[in-house]
Amino acid sequence: MLIKIDLNKDEPIYKQLMDQIRYGIASGYLKPGEELPSVRQLASDLGINMHTVAKAYNLLKAENILIVNSRKGVKISTDVFKPIQNSIGNNSRSIIEDLVSKCILDGIPKDKFITECEKIYDKINNRRNDND
Amino acid sequence: MLIKIDLNKDEPIYKQLMDQIRYGIASGYLKPGEELPSVRQLASDLGINMHTVAKAYNLLKAENILIVNSRKGVKISTDVFKPIQNSIGNNSRSIIEDLVSKCILDGIPKDKFITECEKIYDKINNRRNDND
Amino acid sequence: MLIKIDLNKDEPIYKQLMDQIRYGIASGYLKPGEELPSVRQLASDLGINMHTVAKAYNLLKAENILIVNSRKGVKISTDVFKPIQNSIGNNSRSIIEDLVSKCILDGIPKDKFITECEKIYDKINNRRNDND
Amino acid sequence: MLIKIDLNKDEPIYKQLMDQIRYGIASGYLKPGEELPSVRQLASDLGINMHTVAKAYNLLKAENILIVNSRKGVKISTDVFKPIQNSIGNNSRSIIEDLVSKCILDGIPKDKFITECEKIYDKINNRRNDND
DNA sequence: GTGGTCTAGACCACT
DNA sequence: GTGGTCTAGACCACC
Numbered sequence A, B, C, D: 001m002l003i004k005i006d007l008n009k010d011e012p013i014y015k016q017l018m019d020q021i022r023y024g025i026a027s028g029y030l031k032p033g034e035e036l037p038s039v040r041q042l043a044s045d046l047g048i049n050m051h052t053v054a055k056a057y058n059l060l061k062a063e064n065i066l067i068v069n070s071r072k073g074v075k076i077s078t079d080v081f082k083p084i085q086n087s088i089g090n091n092s093r094s095i096i097e098d099l100v101s102k103c104i105l106d107g108i109p110k111d112k113f114i115t116e117c118e119k120i121y122d123k124i125n126n127r128r129n130d131n132d
Numbered sequence E: 001g002t003g004g005t006c007t008a009g010a011c012c013a014c015t
Numbered sequence F: 001g002t003g004g005t006c007t008a009g010a011c012c013a014c015c
Helices: A013-026 A039-046 A050-062 A090-105 A110-131 B011-027 B038-044 B051-064 B090-105 B110-131 C011-028 C039-046 C048-063 C088-103 C112-132 D012-028 D039-046 D052-061 D089-105 D110-131
Strands: A066-067 A073-076 B066-069 B074-077 C066-069 C073-076 D066-069 D071-075
Touching: A013 A110, A013 B090, A013 D071, A039 A050, A050 A066, A066 B090, A090 B011, A090 B090, A090 B110, A110 B090, A110 B110, B011 B051, B038 B051, B051 B066, B066 D110, C011 C048, C011 C112, C011 D089, C039 C048, C088 D012, C088 D066, C088 D089, C112 D089, C112 D110, D012 D052, D012 D110, D039 D052, D052 D066
Parallel strands: none
Antiparallel strands: A066 A073, B066 B074, C066 C073, D066 D071
C-alpha cells in the first residue's frame, strides 16, 4: 500500500501514519495477519525518523491493531475487526458534533452531508470486500 | 450558553472554545448578532487566561464567525450561516475518512454510523429551528 | 456629502472620518471655505461619540485642512490644496511599497496596478473639476 | 535579508515584520522554499519577543505565504506567487483611494503620482527578476 | 470599559 | 532544537 506523508501539514507525522494504516486495513489494502515493513524500512521509505514510525506502531499496538514483536517484526492483528457494535464511542460522537456544527455554518444541508458520509463509508468498505 | 472546558484533554483550550462556540451557534443557543462575553469576563468565568480566549475569538473572526471590535466587544456575525453549498471541503472529507476507518475497525455497521450522523445533525439543527 | 462609518471595521472611527473628509475635499464634494457640521451635529448624525468627531477635526486642523474655531464652528481651510509638489513623502512611499509587495504576491501585473491607480486618481480628480 | 524594526512607529511590530517579509519576497531577497530564521532566533536578532515574531509568522501562514512547521521551522511557501489576477481587491483599492486623496491635497499631480507608483513597482519587481 | 500589543517565562509535543 | 500553548502582568488606543 502506498503511504503518503505530508511533512507540511500541522498534523504530527505519527498520527498521519496511524490514520493511513487504519485506512489501509479498513479498505482492505492491508489484511489481518499481513506483515508490515520494519520500523527501519518504513522510516527509510518515507524519509522520516525511525522513532516516529516506532511511535505510530506502538500506539496502534495499544489499540490492538498491530502485533509488534521485536524479533519477528510487525504484523496486523488477526482480530483487528471488532465484533459488531451497536453504538459509536463518545470520542467519535464528539468529533461528529464538531464536524456537523462546522458543516451547518458552512451551508451544507443534511442530505448532502449524509450522502457524503455514506459515499465515504461505501468507498472504504466496498474496496475491502472487493479485495477479499 | 454554558461553556465547558476540559483542561485534561489533549485538545488545546482555545480549540475547545472554538468548537463550543461553533456548536452554540449551529444549535441556536447563540444567535447571529448576539454579544459574547468580553475576553476578560469569559477568561475569568472559565478560570483561564485572557490571551487564550482572545486567541479563540480571533481565529473565529478569521473564519468570519465573530466580529471583534476593540471598542464594543465581541459579537456573532450576522451572516454566520453561509449560503447553501453543494459539497463539503477536503478538510472535512479527510476527517470523515479517518473517522469511518476507525468505525469500521470498531465494528460499527454502516446503518448505525449513518443513523448516528443523522441523529447528531438533527439534534443540532432542530434545536436551532426550535429556538427561532 | 454622505459620510459612512463602518463600526465593525478595525480601523478607528476617527481615522475613517479623517479619510472620508480628505476624500470629500479631494473629490470636490466639500469645497475650500465650506462649513462642516458642528462636532455635536455630526456625532449625532453618525451615531458616534462627540469626542471621536472632535478628535478627527483636531487632527485635520493639525494638517491645515480644517479651521476649527470654538465659536464660529468648523470650516475647510481655503488653502487646503497645497502648491504643486514634485515628490511624494516618505510616508506615502512606504505605503506604496507595502501595497505593491502585496500586489506582486497576489499576481497583479504592473499594467493592471498602474491602470487602477490612474483610474482612481482620475475618478477623484475629475469629480472635483466637474463640481467646480 | 536585513530586517529593520522601528519601535517608535505607530505600526505594531508584528505588522512591520509582515510587511518586510512580503517586501523581501516580492523583491527577490527571499525566495520561495527558503528557510526563515526560527522565531527565537529572529526575536533575539531584532531584540523583540518571541511571541511577536510568532504572531507575524502565523498571520503570514494564514495568507499562505509561509509554511510553519513545529518540527522543521519556517519556510516560504513554494507557491507564494499567485496566478495572474485581473483586478486588485477592495482592500487595496480603498488604500489607494485614501492615498490619492492625500496626494491631491498635498499637490502631487497625477503624472508624478503615477510615475512614483511605476518606479516602485519596477524597483521591487526588477530586483526579483535580477536575482533569479 | 473594550480589545490590541508586547514582554517574560514556563512547559510540552514532535522529530 | 523547533513551534505550540498557556500563564501573568503591563501599557496603550479607542470610545
